[in-house]
Amino acid sequence: xxxxxxxxxxxxxxxxxxxxxxxxxxxxxxxxxxxxxxxxxxxxxxxxxxxxxxxxxxxxxxxxxxxxxxxxxxxxxxxxxxxxxxxxxxxxxxxxxxxxxxxxxxxxxxxx
Amino acid sequence: xxxxxxxxxxxxxxxxxxxxxxxxxxxxxxxxxxxxxxxxxxxxxxxxxxxxxxxxxxxxxxxxxxxxxxxxxxxxxxxxxxxxxxxxxxxxxxxxxxxxxxxxxxxxxxxxx
Numbered sequence: 441x442x443x444x445x446x447x448x449x450x451x452x453x454x455x456x457x458x459x460x461x462x463x464x465x466x467x468x469x470x471x472x473x474x475x476x477x478x479x480x481x482x483x484x485x486x487x488x489x490x491x492x493x494x495x496x497x498x499x500x501x502x503x504x505x506x507x508x509x510x511x512x513x514x515x516x517x518x519x520x521x522x523x524x525x526x527x528x529x530x531x532x533x534x535x536x537x538x539x540x541x542x543x544x545x546x547x548x549x550x551x552x
Numbered sequence: 553x554x555x556x557x558x559x560x561x562x563x564x565x566x567x568x569x570x571x572x573x574x575x576x577x578x579x580x581x582x583x584x585x586x587x588x589x590x591x592x593x594x595x596x597x598x599x600x601x602x603x604x605x606x607x608x609x610x611x612x613x614x615x616x617x618x619x620x621x622x623x624x625x626x627x628x629x630x631x632x633x634x635x636x637x638x639x640x641x642x643x644x645x646x647x648x649x650x651x652x653x654x655x656x657x658x659x660x661x662x663x664x665x
Contacts, residue, residue: 446594474653483556483643483656484595529595531653539608540654542587544594 443467444532446543453550459517461546463530466511470532474540475504475515478527487528488515520550554578556657558644564663565634573629573660577646584627585647585654586619590640598642601627634664 445464453459463473471492476484490497490504490513497504503516517524527547531540557576565571577584586598597611601621612618616634621627631638641661645654 476653476656481658481661483645483658484654485656486653489653539600540585541597542595 442544443470444530444541444543446528446530446546448546449544450547450549453520453548455522455550455552456519459515459520459524459548459550461515461517461528461530461548463513463515463543464511465513465532467532467534467541468511469534470541472533473504473506473513474531474533475502476529476531476542477524478529478545484529517548520548522550522552524548525550556644556646556655558642558657558660560660561658562661562663564665567636567664568633570630570632571634571662573631573642573644573662575627575629575644575646575657577625577627577644578648578655579625581646581648581655582624583647583649584621585645586627586629587643587645588640589643589659590637593640595643598629631662634662636664638662639664 443466474489475487477487478484488499488502488504490506506513527545529545530543559574582603584601587595599619600608616632619629641659643659645656647654
């Protein structure tokens with residue numbers, strides 16, 4: 441049973457436009473959510489996070505939105521740049537623990 | 553070191569042989585995790601160490617897989633009698649007590665031929 445799902449395996453966006461990556465979860469006990477970015481031959485790197493007490497967190501070009509009632513979060517990247525091309529994983533944890541459950545990832549391709 | 557270090561970075565082994573993968577976490581991080589990413593797949597949890605507690609082995613796919621963490625620091629993931637389906641990138645991550653997410657190593661790419 442996949443508790444964290446990223447239903448789009450890939451996304452292609454033109455440079456300068458907005459990229460929206462989506463993530464759904466089923467466990468209502470999750471209270472902390474993170475996004476990681478992974479380049480080929482490298483480990484995932486932390487990008488941005490959000491606590492369940494918030495519905496939005498922004499860091500430069502990256503914004504994460506959380507809709508608790510829908511158990512849905514999204515990552516917005518604007519404007520998208522070719523260097524953003526990577527696989528993006530969403531992850532969730534519960535009860536301030538440090539055990540993360542990851543989604544399957546979405547491959548973002550930003551075309552120049 | 554400043555980051556999580558994994559070795560080797562690449563390993564090619566013959567089917568049926570045993571392999572050992574090493575992870576050196578960030579100093580002071582009490583939690584250590586092993587994940588793997590098979591071709592085209594997401595991150596699959598394998599095992600979790602937290603301090604001196606018994607590890608959470610619930611993600612290990614078979615009894616051919618085992619891991620240990622010595623002295624609360626370095627961890628070794630051992631795969632016995634490797635099979636072709638074991639081919640994947642094995643990722644190690646560590647985190648601190650005050651949880652702020654994982655720091656991952658660059659992974660070990662295991663190819664079983």
